[in-house]
Amino acid sequence: MLFSSSLFFRRFLFLLGFGFFSVSLGAVPVFRIAVDPGHGGIAKDPKAQHGDKYDSVTQTYLETYKQGTEHGNITERKVVLDLAKEVHRILKLTETDAGWKEFEGYLQLFSKRTDFPRVTFESKLTRETSFDEDPASDDPNAIYRLYDFPDPKTGVRRKGRLSKINEQKPHLVLSLHLNPASKGQTGGMGAVLTPGFKTFSQIKKISEKKKSQNSFLNGPWSDWLVFQSGWSKLENATADTWIYLHGYWSKKNGKETDISKFEGYRQNMVSWRYADDANWEKQIGKPGPYATTHADFLETGKFWEREKGKKEEWRREGGKEGFGGDNHYVTKELMRFVQYGLPIQLKEKDAPYPELGPIQKPYISTYSLPTYTNALCAFIEIGYVNRSRDMKYLTQNKKETAISLAVGIYSLFVGLDVKKNVNLPYNPKGKKVNWERYENYFDEVL
Numbered sequence: 545m546l547f548s549s550s551l552f553f554r555r556f557l558f559l560l561g562f563g564f565f566s567v568s569l570g571a572v573p574v575f576r577i578a579v580d581p582g583h584g585g586i587a588k589d590p591k592a593q594h595g596d597k598y599d600s601v602t603q604t605y606l607e608t609y610k611q612g613t614e615h616g617n618i619t620e621r622k623v624v625l626d627l628a629k630e631v632h633r634i635l636k637l638t639e640t641d642a643g644w645k646e647f648e649g650y651l652q653l654f655s656k657r658t659d660f661p662r663v664t665f666e667s668k669l670t671r672e673t674s675f676d677e678d679p680a681s682d683d684p685n686a687i688y689r690l691y692d693f694p695d696p697k698t699g700v701r702r703k704g705r706l707s708k709i710n711e712q713k714p715h716l717v718l719s720l721h722l723n724p725a726s727k728g729q730t731g732g733m734g735a736v737l738t739p740g741f742k743t744f745s746q747i748k749k750i751s752e753k754k755k756s757q758n759s760f761l762n763g764p765w766s767d768w769l770v771f772q773s774g775w776s777k778l779e780n781a782t783a784d785t786w787i788y789l790h791g792y793w794s795k796k797n798g799k800e801t802d803i804s805k806f807e808g809y810r811q812n813m814v815s816w817r818y819a820d821d822a823n824w825e826k827q828i829g830k831p832g833p834y835a836t837t838h839a840d841f842l843e844t845g846k847f848w849e850r851e852k853g854k855k856e857e858w859r860r861e862g863g864k865e866g867f868g869g870d871n872h873y874v875t876k877e878l879m880r881f882v883q884y885g886l887p888i889q890l891k892e893k894d895a896p897y898p899e900l901g902p903i904q905k906p907y908i909s910t911y912s913l914p915t916y917t918n919a920l921c922a923f924i925e926i927g928y929v930n931r932s933r934d935m936k937y938l939t940q941n942k943k944e945t946a947i948s949l950a951v952g953i954y955s956l957f958v959g960l961d962v963k964k965n966v967n968l969p970y971n972p973k974g975k976k977v978n979w980e981r982y983e984n985y986f987d988e989v990l
Contacts, residue, residue, distance in 0.1 A: 572662050575957050576986070577635055578709045578919065580670040580719040581628035583612035583621045585688035586679075594685055596704075598693040599808040601825055605693075606808050609685050611675075613724045615930040620722040621674045623929070623938055628669060628720055630946035635667035635953065650947050651954065653888060654881075654972075655961050663957060668712055670705050690912055691813040706916050707815035710989045714919040715979065716874065716953065722929045722938075731931035732901030733882070735875040736923035737868045738914040739765055740860035741843075741851040747785040750778070751798035752838070764867035769909040784910040790834065790841050801837055809834065811847040814916045816989050818847040855985045859920060868906065870977055871914055874922045878952040879903050882926070883970035884962070885948025886937055897967060901927075901934055918989040920977065 587608050588594040595605025612620035634650070637643030644662060651660050675684040683696055691704040709717060725731055743765050749755035760766055760778055768781040775783070775796060782798040793805035812819045824834070831840040833848065843852070850856060863869040865876050880903070887897035907925065914921040926945075927934030937945055952972065954960065959976040 572664050574664045574666055575716070576712055576714040577665050577667045577953060578670060578712055578714040578717040579628045579632045579635070579667055580705070580709070580717055580913070581621070581624040582719060582721040583610060583688065584625070584671045584674045585609045585611055585685035586675045587611040588684065593696070594683070596685065596689045596693075597691050597808055597810075597813065598689075599806075600812070601809075601828065602806075606806065609689070613722055613929045615724070618929055618935060620929055621676075623722060623935070624720040624926070625671070625674060627926070627938055627942055627946060628718075629672070630942050631718065631949050632667045632669050634946055634950040635665040638663060638665045647950075647954075650951055651960065653947075654885065654951050654963065655974075656963050657961050660954075661958050663954065665953065668714075670709060691810070692815055701815075703815055704813075706813075706912060709913075709917055709919070710814065710816045713987050713989055714917075715986050716956065717913065717917060717919045717921045717923075718878070718949065718953070719913055719921065719923045721923070721925050722927050722934075723925045725928035725931050729928065729931075730901050731928045731934045732904050733879050733927060733934075734904035734925045735868070735872055735879070735906040736911055736914070736925060737872055737875070737906045737908050738860060738911045739867075739908070740857050740869065741848075742857060742861050744785045744788050747778075747781050748789065751782045751785065751794065765908055767905055767908065769907055771909065781908075786838065788910045788915075789843070790836070790838075792836065794838070799838065803836065810912060810916060816916070818850050820845055820847070855918075855982055858981065859918075860914065864973070864975070871921050871923070872906065874920050874956055874977065875906075875924055876903070877956060877972055877975075878922050878949055879924060879926075880970045880972040881952030881955070882945055882948045884965065884968055884972055885951065886941060886944055887968055888965070889944040889947065890941060898937075899933075900937065901931065903970065918986055 591605055591608050594609060595607055596609045597606040599606050614620060637647040648660055652658060671688060675688065678684060689704040690706050692701050692707055693704060694700065695702050746755060746759055750757055750760055757778060760781065766777060768777040770777060770780050772780055772783060779796055779798065783793050786792060786794040787807045791807050791809050793802040794800065795802050812824060828834040829836050832842050833845050835841040858869055859871055860869040863873050865872040883900055883903065886900060891897050913923055927938050955972065955974050956977050960974040962972050962974040964971055
């Protein structure tokens with residue numbers, strides 16, 4: 545049977561949208577994007593008043609607010625906010641016919657094609673300001689905290705940024721950050737990843753002497769972030785594993801709980817469907833998900849059912865990059881788009897391509913954003929605050945960087961036939977994510 549081109553296109557949109565987003569025949573598909581400029585608040589004392597990660601058990605903040613890195617008068621919070629606003633502006637072009645024409649022009653910089661399937665990106669920023677704009681506030685971190693917290697005047701629970709992201713039910717979160725470069729570090733960018741239950745379960749078994757250390761040391765997650773000086777990468781990974789599981793650090797031997805180091809039950813610090821029912825605190829110390837010892841811990845309850853599910857495995861394990869799931873792919877692909885897009889846009893006729901710092905190995909730990917949202921998370925350390933080459937492109941060439949990210953986001957949803965360039969060290973793959981298999985998972989966060 546033959547179809548007219550317009551009927552075929554409508555059927556294509558319908559099939560593409562089945563189980564993934566609500567769309568009628570002939571409608572333009574809508575994708576929800578949370579653009580998250582990291583940090584925004586201030587590391588201010590006393591922690592009991594200005595901290596983050598509020599724990600309802602101890603009724604206190606467990607950590608000082610992480611305000612991000614800075615170098616001289618350059619601050620992470622400002623650089624990533626300015627870039628995020630530009631990405632947000634470009635994504636919102638897709639909402640109007642005139643804006644779409646401009647957006648198509650950007651797509652043509654990257655692709656051999658001249659026609660592109662129309663989409664709409666419903667973009668929202670997680671913050672539009674920094675604490676600097678209201679430094680005299682009694683609670684300058686109120687709108688910048690990651691986790692839910694009590695209103696200091698009424699005691700009513702207020703939503704942190706993770707909960708606000710979940711309210712949006714995004715398909716994709718773009719979270720932008722900067723790193724400080726150590727001596728000899730050339731700059732560049734890197735993915736921030738958290739593995740899934742499969743890997744944490746493996747490390748748990750290693751700590752219990754039920755599995756060989758080689759299963760970690762020879763695996764893709766072995767280059768774990770070292771946050772505890774003097775501990776090996778496996779010892780750091782083991783501590784992270786028990787923080788993920790029951791909230792407490794393990795001791796260096798990995799066998800025992802360090803009761804003095806508590807990171808909280810983070811799944812209950814967020815407003816979403818996977819938080820436990822009221823009065824869950826009464827189960828603390830008993831065998832089960834709130835056991836305070838390794839031996840008594842059991843992964844039971846709504847959150848752990850989610851963690852063991854296939855969709856979380858797709859998000860965080862395996863995938864196109866070999867490990868890290870779709871989270872790793874979307875992050876690495878957007879970095880490739882920046883590495884490709886900046887030289888393409890900035891190259892003058894007969895002039896060499898500008899050089900960028902390389903894509904570094906991923907930063908691996910038990911991070912909150914990739915864990916406590918259902919969205920695919922492109923969590924990027926997009927530059928080094930004390931490397932002038934990185935700061936130049938992120939500030940002087942902010943628009944070109946934002947265009948590269950926005951075009952990359954389009955490619956993740958639709959695919960893009962990228963013009964190959966052998967003169968550049970990175971070329972995007974241009975392959976869309978298999979969004980359809982997630983069905984309604986992005987809506988099921990609340």
